[in-house]
Amino acid sequence: MRVAVLGLGAVGKGLLRMLAAKPEIGLVLTAVADSSSACIDPAGLDPAAILDTKCVTGRCGPSGLTASDVIDSGAYDVLVELTPTNAVTGEPALTHIRSALERGKHVVTSNKGPIAADHAGLAALAEDAGVALRYEATVGGAIPVIHAIRDGLAGNRFSSITGVLNGTCNYILTRMDDEGLTYEQALAEARELGYAEADPTYDVRGIDAAIKLVILANTCWNLGVTLDDIAITGIDGLTVDALRLAADQDCTIRLIGEVVPAENLLRVAPRVLPRNHPLVIEGTLNAVMLSTDMAGEVTLMGKGAGSVETASALIGDLIAIRDRYVECG
Amino acid sequence: MKLEMKDSPGQLVAALTPISEYGGNIIAVIHQREPESPSDTLGVQIVLEIAQERLDALVAAIKVQGVSILRLGEERLLYRQSVIMIGHLIHTDIGDTIGRIDATGFAEVAELNVHMPAIAEPSTALITIKATTRSEMGRALDILRSVAAEKGLLIVEPLAGAEA
Incomplete structure (x- = not known):
């Protein structure tokens, strides 16, 4: 199966590294684009060589070619969209994904922007074209939560989803709880370790978690919700005393995303949880708890970020598409 | 009974x-x-x-x-729930905040534990509410949420079904 990759940031590099390291998977890279260049070879590119070129020149190939050229080349079965997320418009990824689907190409993405912005529209486009749109890597990093909802727990009725969906916030809260750090100290530490962006607003105000909640709600129930439908409270107002008061009751505080369709509840907020609750996880981990009618409660936990971890989710999607749609020789 | x-x-x-x-x-x-x-x-x-x-x-x-x-053994105010409140609790009239819950007749503030780190910094309180029934507890929490929104206070609630 031929794969085109748009975007060579940490996630794109991680995917290429794994494609180079695991040739036995049988995925052939035929096109790559970064923000300033692209290269296309229908016969197959060497992912390791492209990573070297990118490392030395800062580009993946000759300038002059762009992401649109890759999409228009048609030299791929699956487009892997990994360009930076725009939470408001979803662009340019939204256009990339639409163009590929309209051409009858499968799409795999780690990009939350377009999936949160127009899940229903993109899903309809994919269905009309008879192709797959998969986005496991958008939520919970390496945790196969979308697979669990669609495949593993298929046939269940879901009553709620709750989860720890942002590793940065979980790290900060873990450190405030364990070490009595103030919010500012824990945030500074998270920045030093590379867990928080220079501008952490998106994470600490709960927006990133809310976008993931939108994706889960639309995947699970087709609710057609957007970011504006989520009641969002971040962790930036939390005090050390709040963590201490929770600790006095053998509880702690975590940023929890929660959807309960029957109660019309869509909320991201810091919550008090008993220490032995399955969603009380440490450090940058993520966890999602699915409440179902047949399986009861199912909790998935794992690494919520990281380039190789995200590659795991992308490759899982790629193999699922190959097994379902593409006859491989 | x-x-x-x-x-x-x-x-x-x-x-x-x-x-x-x-x-x-x-x-x-x-x-x-x-x-x-x-x-x-x-x-x-x-x-x-x-x-x-x-x-x-x-x-x-x-x-x-x-x-x-x-x-007939009665235990009034069967449900207890604690929430954490953060903000300028005293200067936004904590007496009024408590009074709005107590005035309902079906719920009351049973405990209040306030930490005040320094002047002008937000204080943090653990506020424990008692109510007769689960639905009345829900109504009491709704009142607390709206008071908090009005006074610019942050409320950290327990996750439903995970109360300690």
Whole structure:
């Protein structure tokens, strides 16, 4: 199966590294684009060589070619969209994904922007074209939560989803709880370790978690919700005393995303949880708890970020598409 | 409450039916034949929750069914829930915040533990509310949420189903 990759940031590099390291998977890279260049070879590119070129020149190939050229080349079965997320418009990824689907190409993405912005529209486009749109890597990093909802727990009725969906916030809260750090100290530490962006607003105000909640709600129930439908409270107002008061009751505080369709509840907020609750996880981990009618409660936990971890989710999607749609020789 | 009823078919149902009619929620039914009790009667203990104002009507309705109530143990304000509040709690009139819950009649602030780190810095409090029923607890929390929104306070609630 031929794969085109748009975007060579940490996630794109991680995917290429794994494609180079695991040739036995049988995925052939035929096109790559970064923000300033692209290269296309229908016969197959060497992912390791492209990573070297990118490392030395800062580009993946000759300038002059762009992401649109890759999409228009048609030299791929699956487009892997990994360009930076725009939470408001979803662009340019939204256009990339639409163009590929309209051409009858499968799409795999780690990009939350377009999936949160127009899940229903993109899903309809994919269905009309008879192709797959998969986005496991958008939520919970390496945790196969979308697979669990669609495949593993298929046939269940879901009553709620709750989860720890942002590793940065979980790290900060873990450190405030364990070490009595103030919010500012824990945030500074998270920045030093590379867990928080220079501008952490998106994470600490709960927006990133809310976008993931939108994706889960639309995947699970087709609710057609957007970011504006989520009641969002971040962790930036939390005090050390709040963590201490929770600790006095053998509880702690975590940023929890929660959807309960029957109660019309869509909320991201810091919550008090008993220490032995399955969603009380440490450090940058993520966890999602699915409440179902047949399986009861199912909790998935794992690494919520990281380039190789995200590659795991992308490759899982790629193999699922190959097994379902593409006859491989 | 502990009930005494005739040991004949249909008696237990007769005693339980009014409970749901009056909006009560049965938590447990403990049913035992005590050796010392007369053989034609049966002692049953029922643990239930019901809004305070409907209790008298329920007691009357059970009596109409020919069931005698031997003992009625009441524990008002059955539900407790703690939430954490952060912000300028004192300067936004904490007395008023508490008063708005207490004024409901069905819920009250049972405990308040305030930490004030320094002047002008936000304080943090653990506020424990007691209410008669689960739904009244929900209403009390709604009031607290709206007071908090009005006063710019942050509320950290327990995750439902995960209360300590």
